[in-house]
Amino acid sequence: ETGVTQSPTHLIKTRGQQVTLRCSSQSGHNTVSWYQQALGQGPQFIFQYYREEENGRGNFPPRFSGLQFPNYSSELNVNALELDDSALYLCASSSRDRDMNTEAFFGQGTRLTVV
Amino acid sequence: GNSVTQMEGPVTLSEEAFLTINCTYTATGYPSLFWYVQYPGEGLQLLLKATKADDKGSNKGFEATYRKETTSFHLEKGSVQVSDSAVYFCALSGGTGRRALTFGSGTRLQVQP
Numbered sequence: 001e002t003g004v005t006q007s008p009t010h011l012i013k014t015r016g017q018q019v020t021l022r023c024s025s026q027s028g029h030n031t032v033s034w035y036q037q038a039l040g041q042g043p044q045f046i047f048q049y050y051r052e053e054e055n056g057r058g059n060f061p062p063r064f065s066g067l068q069f070p071n072y073s074s075e076l077n078v079n080a081l082e083l084d085d086s087a088l089y090l091c092a093s094s095s096r097d098r099d100m101n102t103e104a105f106f107g108q109g110t111r112l113t114v115v
Numbered sequence: 116g117n118s119v120t121q122m123e124g125p126v127t128l129s130e131e132a133f134l135t136i137n138c139t140y141t142a143t144g145y146p147s148l149f150w151y152v153q154y155p156g157e158g159l160q161l162l163l164k165a166t167k168a169d170d171k172g173s174n175k176g177f178e179a180t181y182r183k184e185t186t187s188f189h190l191e192k193g194s195v196q197v198s199d200s201a202v203y204f205c206a207l208s209g210g211t212g213r214r215a216l217t218f219g220s221g222t223r224l225q226v227q228p
Contacts, residue, residue, distance in 0.1 A: 033215055042119075042204055042218035043159070056215055090158055092216070103149075104208075104216060106159040 003027060004093045006107035013081050013114050021076045021110045023091030031055070031096050032074040033104065034066060037088040049074055050096055078112075086114045117142045121205050121219035128195055128226050136190040136222045138179075138205035146207040148172075148181050148188040149216070153202045162190075162203070195226045 003026035013019050025032050031050045035043035045058035049068035063079040072093075078085055088111050092104035122137040140148065147166045151159040163172030168183035177192045188205060205219040 035216075035218075040221075042206075042220045043216070045215040045217070048215055058215070092159075096214075103161055103164060105161070106151075108158040 004091060004105050004107035006089075006091050006110050008110060009108065010111045011113070013112065015081055015083060015114055017081050018077065018079045019081060019112060021078075021089050021091075021112070023074045023076070023093075023107060025072045025074065025091075025093035026105050029093040029095045029105075030072050031094045032068055032072065033092045033094070034074070034076045035090040035092065036060070036085075037090055037109070038084075039087070043090055046076065081114045083114050086112060088112075117146065117207060117217040119205050119207055119217055119219035121203075121222050124202075124221070124223040126222060126224050128224070130197055130226055130228055131194045132226075134190070134192040134195045134199075134224065136203055136205075136224070138188045138190065138219060140186050140188065140205070140207050142186075142207055142217075144209070146209045148179070149206040149208070150177070150179055150188070150190050151204040151206060151218075153204065153221070155201075159204065195224070197226045197228055200224055200226045 005024045033048040034046040037043040047057040048055045052068045065077045068074045088109045090109045091107045094104040118141045149164045150162040152162045163174040165172040165181035171180045179190045202221045204221045206216045208216045
């Protein structure tokens with residue numbers, strides 16, 4: 001049990017729709033990262049939020065966007081869904097100390113299916 | 116940029132066999148190295164880590180040593196159990212890149228009774 005919770009656990013959407021995924025970080029952590037894990041692949045970094053600001057982004061288009069709230073929880077929004085967006089979306093919680101991150105704790109993930 | 120290469124699976128072993136899963140990496144600077152495990156239908160759990168060269172991470176009988184000269188972080192266990200069946204991911208963070216994790220593609224381990 002990592003203390004990182006994601007909702008919903010499963011979701012089915014239609015191509016072209018928009019989706020919002022949510023993540024509650026572990027108590028005391030100020031950094032949230034989002035990853036996309038396609039079936040049979042390793043997780044790919046989408047972006048990271050630190051104290052409500054985006055703090056790094058992977059190779060994902062602008063239709064992937066996010067927010068971090070004052071309580072450090074976070075949302076991942078995906079617009080204009082495509083079939084290839086079907087994946088497990090993982091949220092990871094960590095804490096920054098000076099220029100170093102503590103280890104990341106992952107939630108159970110949200111399984112998104114786009115049809 | 117940073118990258119991680121893992122041996123392809125699946126790896127199928129009998130219970131009590133010796134396990135090695137190879138992992139090599141490319142990164143500038145001095146990254147931290149990790150092994151994560153993913154059980155069916157679950158998220159990722161940190162198995163072990165090493166933050167500097169020659170460090171050995173260990174947990175639950177698994178070990179891995181940070182080898183800077185060979186840019187490797189191979190996972191080993193002396194005697195696997197059926198309950199070790201899962202997908203194992205090697206990952207790195209830091210160096211002179213962003214703080215996010217870069218993962219390998221994962222290696223599925225199947226342990227038979």
